[in-house]
Amino acid sequence: MPADALQAERQRSGPRSALITKLESVARLTQEDRSALAALGEDPRDMGARRSIIREGEKPDHVHLMVEGWAARYKLLADGTRQITAFLIPGDFCDLHVTILGAMDHSITTLTRAKVAYIPRSKMDLLTGLPGLVKAFWWATLVDEAVLRAWIVNVGRRDAYEAVGHLICELYVRMKNIGLADDHCFELPLTQEELGDALGLTTVHVNRVLQRLRAENLIDLRRGILTIRDYRALEEASGFNANYLHMDRGEDGAASADV
């Protein structure tokens, strides 16, 4: 875990793409891997907040990569309610490998202004020649799956207070992992309605819970800036354990992400 070295390298080469930072934390990439990844994020499309990236039923022939900003994966029910099943932040693929399935079974929308790379399938296919990347993409897919499982636990078995705390911990760790959080502070541009749609709660109840988290001095959330006042306590209160994010190299004795 050569944190200093990483830091130094980052300063030398300028801000690294979130995707590279994310995959680098878990896989050893060659220079070739890195430049291939950098190429993926080139020429992202600028999008406004709340714009559709893909809709249920479509058959995209592009892969979408979040370069900047936030997006959400969601399903709409017949009665108009929405369930968000994932928050996408920089470095996340929206739909890696969708083309294997037929049509999209859910939709994706930006939440904030965002930069999204539209990568033609052909360009993705070229990467199959880089075994390091193939493995790294598998890793990303499996972590996405693990996050979905944790989400189910959150919604199914935790009360609202725990669930909100847990989600905040997860987002913090993920943001930190791509260099977008420091000192327990990061941009959280989600409305209370969006948080509710993610956790199966109403805005009213999300508000109650946030008030309580503030009153207990666990968090501070103002104008989209979230600060975790007492990370240990929040982790404890929400039963959070970062193991499912698998942010280590899977080697024995590997250092885990320090929070």
Add this chain to the structure above:
Amino acid sequence: MPADALQAERQRSGPRSALITKLESVARLTQEDRSALAALGEDPRDMGARRSIIREGEKPDHVHLMVEGWAARYKLLADGTRQITAFLIPGDFCDLHVTILGAMDHSITTLTRAKVAYIPRSKMDLLTGLPGLVKAFWWATLVDEAVLRAWIVNVGRRDAYEAVGHLICELYVRMKNIGLADDHCFELPLTQEELGDALGLTTVHVNRVLQRLRAENLIDLRRGILTIRDYRALEEASGFNANYLHMDRGEDGAASADV
């Protein structure tokens, strides 16, 4: 969709493994693919009900394949409650590709007596030479992911009545797809407690809901045999749509699984 031909072939070659049946429904497999798959399921281990297949924290070097019986993927919370995040039926891999991640972040247990194949990693690696299988395994992984998303919607945004109905529809379609359901009837060896752990409900409430589904003549459930009395109505009542199971070949105009 040459249903008759399939039927005929099945009679000729005896009962096909659930895995082959499942993948065949969605990918075109060569004879070589098929015999490689058949080899995976050879020599399964006989297991009793409620036996651990893998536990959280372990680093398995085998891939587990369900050959017969039911299993569940679950997470245990600090207060002892359990959230089931998947039901595994014949033809399902328990942990395809786990070795890419480090340790397991959840546990898997049999629910009934079962036959589980323990496939050494080396044997799995040999399959990378068969592109048809690689793609079929990707398909299976992506469908697992889609099932997780549907599960979140179920727990987050549907009430108990809808959620139970939805789960029943899903299990029916999956069982039918591997040839273990006919005429809207299949073995459902889950206790009400297990159903509750899957949907984030108490046994008391699961019981109430099942009573209602029976009273409305939507289902019949006795001694682990479930019959869907009115599939259309159940689908309607629970907002079920099988699209997320992606049981077609992804080609235009492909027939979807008829229910």
Add this chain to the structure above:
DNA sequence: CTCTGTAACTAACTTAAGTTAGAATAATGA
């Protein structure tokens, strides 16, 4: 600097689902 729309916040009341506790039925095993 005011207008306007979105988001945050409150309060009072309702309800779906949880809790506790126990009876009635199956299974299972000695």
Add this chain to the structure above:
DNA sequence: TCATTATTCTAACTTAAGTTAGTTACAGAG
């Protein structure tokens, strides 16, 4: 076969979260 244990089913009561209907506070547009 009986005893034991697991599972299903009920009833009475409690509570976390939903609903409805607002008010307040911003932030951005003009």
